[in-house]
Every structure is written in C-alpha cells, then in structure tokens.
Amino acid sequence: MSDVKSRREQYSDATRAALIAAATTRFATEGYSATALEDVAADIRATRGAVYHHFGNKKALFEAVMEELAAAAFEQIVRARAGADSPWAGAMAALEAFLDRCMDPVYSRVVWQEGPVALGWRAWQATEQKYAYGQIEEILRDLVRDGEIDPLPLGPATRVVFWALGAAGLGLAEADPAERTALRADYAEVARRLLVGLRSGADRM
Numbered sequence: 001m002s003d004v005k006s007r008r009e010q011y012s013d014a015t016r017a018a019l020i021a022a023a024t025t026r027f028a029t030e031g032y033s034a035t036a037l038e039d040v041a042a043d044i045r046a047t048r049g050a051v052y053h054h055f056g057n058k059k060a061l062f063e064a065v066m067e068e069l070a071a072a073a074f075e076q077i078v079r080a081r082a083g084a085d086s087p088w089a090g091a092m093a094a095l096e097a098f099l100d101r102c103m104d105p106v107y108s109r110v111v112w113q114e115g116p117v118a119l120g121w122r123a124w125q126a127t128e129q130k131y132a133y134g135q136i137e138e139i140l141r142d143l144v145r146d147g148e149i150d151p152l153p154l155g156p157a158t159r160v161v162f163w164a165l166g167a168a169g170l171g172l173a174e175a176d177p178a179e180r181t182a183l184r185a186d187y188a189e190v191a192r193r194l195l196v197g198l199r200s201g202a203d204r205m
Helices: 007-030 037-043 048-054 058-082 087-102 105-119 121-145 154-174 177-196
Strands: none
Touching: 007 037, 007 048, 007 058, 007 105, 037 048, 037 058, 058 087, 058 105, 058 121, 087 105, 087 121, 087 154, 087 177, 105 121, 105 154, 121 154, 154 177
C-alpha cells in the first residue's frame, strides 16, 4: 500500500484540522453551549455536512479540540523536563511549563472551564488523567528513586498533586486577565512549597 496520501485524503485531513482550529476559537471565545456547528462550518466556508463527516456531534468535535490542547500541553511539559539536569530541576521546569500553559486564555477556558461542562465530569477527568496524571506520577517516581523526596504512597501522592495543580489551573482560568500574572506567581510559590515539603529532611533548606 502506498504511503502517499491521495489528494482526497489530504483534503479531508486539511478540512478536519481547519474545523478543529475554528472550533477551538469558538469554544474559547463563546463557550461550548453558545457554539453551533453551523457557525464552525461557516468559519471555514464548509457545510454542516462536512462537520458531520468528521465529527458525529458537537461533543465529538469538542473532544477533538480538548485532546489537541491537552496533548500540546503534555508535549510542552515533556520538553521542559527533558532540558533539566536533575529530576528536581525537571519537576520545577514542568511546574513552570504547566503554569505557562494555563496562562494561555484558549487553553485555560477550553480545558478548565468548558471541558467539564461539555464532556461531563468523568470524561473530562479521563482526558486530563491520560496526559497530566501519568506525567505527575512519573515525576514523583523519579524524585523518590533519586532520593529527592522521601518514599511515599505513589498513588495518593499523585492524586493530591494532580488536584492541587488542577486548582491552580482553574484558578488562573477564572481570574481577571489583569490579575493573572501576579496570581500565577502566587500559585507557583504555593506549588513549590508543597513539593519542597515532600523533600528529604536534609534537602528542605
């Protein structure tokens, strides 16, 4: 089978990508409830049928948008960790990358505010856990392995850190844009102190 896509397949992929991009803008500016599939289609001069060809309904379109944003955030955090010279530095870099992502008004509104409404709590949580939860678990495991933090129950620790960071993400999403920069610094300080509290006794200074 040829690896080269046909022109029809290329057009289909391009249409799907354009729909996701248009929907991302709509969901971020108008919210899930106020966004109509007809408007998304009109934004790229497509028909409603073109939308249904790729997505069965508005929820499926939102799922694709959420998946793309979550995956991009995951990749940004992975890159930040990869550039660090120690597990602890990697954890701090990951924290900063996460908070930077939450400063993006598109990401913060779609993922933290519209996501639970559009997908329902369990489906939204599953998407977040697919990316963020595993990353946090890996970070904590590395810190324990390298003696940076004391051994602790990994599952409960991951869950606590996951929801603590989630509170920061939601807090930034709900904040007045004029206050976000200062608030980001506050959340970064609190998160660092929480992680420092897990460090081995000799390293808490």
